[in-house]
Amino acid sequence: MSMRGIGCVLMLVALTGSYGLAGAVAATLTLSQASTSPWLARLADRHGQRRLLVLALAVHSSGTLLLVLAAQAGAPAWTLFPAAGLAGAAVLPVGSLVRARWAGLVGGTSALGTAFALESVLDEAVFVVGPVLVTALAVGVAPAAGLLGPLVFVVVGSLYLAIQENTEPGPSQDSGPAGRLAVLSPGLVVLILSCAAMGFSLSVIDVGMVAFARERGSAGAAGPLLALFATGSMLAGLAYGAREWRTPPDLRFLVCTAAFCAGTVPILLADGLVAMALSVAVAGVGIAPALIASSTLVEELVPRPALTEGLTWVVTALIVGAAAGGALSGVAVDLAGSRAAFAVAFAAGMISVLIVVIGREPLRRKRP
Numbered sequence: 001m002s003m004r005g006i007g008c009v010l011m012l013v014a015l016t017g018s019y020g021l022a023g024a025v026a027a028t029l030t031l032s033q034a035s036t037s038p039w040l041a042r043l044a045d046r047h048g049q050r051r052l053l054v055l056a057l058a059v060h061s062s063g064t065l066l067l068v069l070a071a072q073a074g075a076p077a078w079t080l081f082p083a084a085g086l087a088g089a090a091v092l093p094v095g096s097l098v099r100a101r102w103a104g105l106v107g108g109t110s111a112l113g114t115a116f117a118l119e120s121v122l123d124e125a126v127f128v129v130g131p132v133l134v135t136a137l138a139v140g141v142a143p144a145a146g147l148l149g150p151l152v153f154v155v156v157g158s159l160y161l162a163i164q165e166n167t168e169p170g171p172s173q174d175s176g177p178a179g180r181l182a183v184l185s186p187g188l189v190v191l192i193l194s195c196a197a198m199g200f201s202l203s204v205i206d207v208g209m210v211a212f213a214r215e216r217g218s219a220g221a222a223g224p225l226l227a228l229f230a231t232g233s234m235l236a237g238l239a240y241g242a243r244e245w246r247t248p249p250d251l252r253f254l255v256c257t258a259a260f261c262a263g264t265v266p267i268l269l270a271d272g273l274v275a276m277a278l279s280v281a282v283a284g285v286g287i288a289p290a291l292i293a294s295s296t297l298v299e300e301l302v303p304r305p306a307l308t309e310g311l312t313w314v315v316t317a318l319i320v321g322a323a324a325g326g327a328l329s330g331v332a333v334d335l336a337g338s339r340a341a342f343a344v345a346f347a348a349g350m351i352s353v354l355i356v357v358i359g360r361e362p363l364r365r366k367r368p
Contacts (some may be wrong), residue, residue: 001094001126001130001134002127002129003134003149004029004031004091005026005029005151006134006135007028007134008067008084009022010023010135010136010139010143010146011071012026012071014138014139014195016077021077025067025080026084027323028081028084028085028088028320029085029087030302030323031320031323032084032087033088033089033317033319033324034319034320035089036090037315037319040092040312041093041096041308041309041311041312041313042308042309043306044092044308045307045309046171046304046305047155047171048170048171049097049169050163050165050168053097054090054158054335056091056092056330057090057092057158057159058360059086060090060151062086063083063086063087063089064087064147065151066083066086066087066351067080067083067084068144068147072144075097084280092158093315093316094161095123095311096159097161097308098262099119099311100167100169101169102115102119102310103169103299103307105298110244112240112296113240113244113245114242116241116295117240117288117292118239118241120288120291120295121237121241123232123291124233124287125234126231127230128222134146134149137212142291157226168353169308184360185301185302185310186359186362187301187308187362187363188313188314189281189362190239191294191301192313192314193355193359194294194356194359195314195318196317196321196356197348197351197352198257198260198287198290198318198349199320199321199343200321200324200325200342201264201325201348201349202287202318202321202345203323203326204329204341204348205229205283207278207330207331208224208332208335208345209225209226209229210222211337211341212338212342213225214338215338216272218273221273224277225276225280226280228277228284229284232280232281232285233288234282234288236293240288240289240292241292249296250297250360252358253290253293256293257279257290257349258353259284259285260283260285260286260287261286261346261349261350262286263282263284263285263286264283264342264346266343267280267342268343292316296361298310298311300347317353325345329341
């Protein structure tokens, strides 16, 4: 998941020379994934994961191969978009599928927070290693490897998950409360809005960090700075999962979103590369704990038969927020440089916190 979008851009830039086309096709892939993920998760809740894993894998593989073949053959630019849309629309929310399995195994115990922490830490590690690996594949092996490499991981991972029958949650055909859309839960709506604002802020920080490094005459420093950002989050996730929490998850989520927002302040004030390195390491501390707390809240707010769908709505909110942030952050940088982007990131972080404060009551309501 950390390789697909970057790999698509690297492949198309190498084969077509157009950054605009590459960005548009990659955006099509990402947005089609965001638009279908909750519905695929709903199907997984209703009919089981294994069958959907195999079917979605076949469709996603077909779309990805069509996209690679069209790019390699120099096909008209318009043909790339339906192929990208097909590939993205069949991307399963595997992280949500796995978290739903953990909830089935250890739900209602203190071990669930540890399990969710493990998943978040692994996600952070994936986003540190994935971009480096896919760049090496696309640049050092072949442009098409930018998408074929991630596809290999998807095939192996999906099939390996599909054969683990003992941990698969049973399908639900409930037509009662569990049959309703999980997004109709007021508490989940609060989580979705807050996480969308957080995703927006994170994306703006990514783009702003690239601009900051360029402004300091050291464009190559952007990668290490963002790696420090992810590392701070990863270590915080480990610390969060290592202890048993007695405070309610809604309070934990509020504190963690506030910590994330506060962490954007030193980024906004940092001037040199050393100061920024220290700032981003501290700023990442609130990210993984906030995402872990959000997963725990979903597990408490959403009826169990709709759990995968509920978890996926939160991930989708992050993706959509990040897409919006990526689009608008460039405007901020063009107008007033990296500091303007970091100011926007702080404002988005504040909005994320305010949403939780205003919507605190729905977050306290446990599922029936």
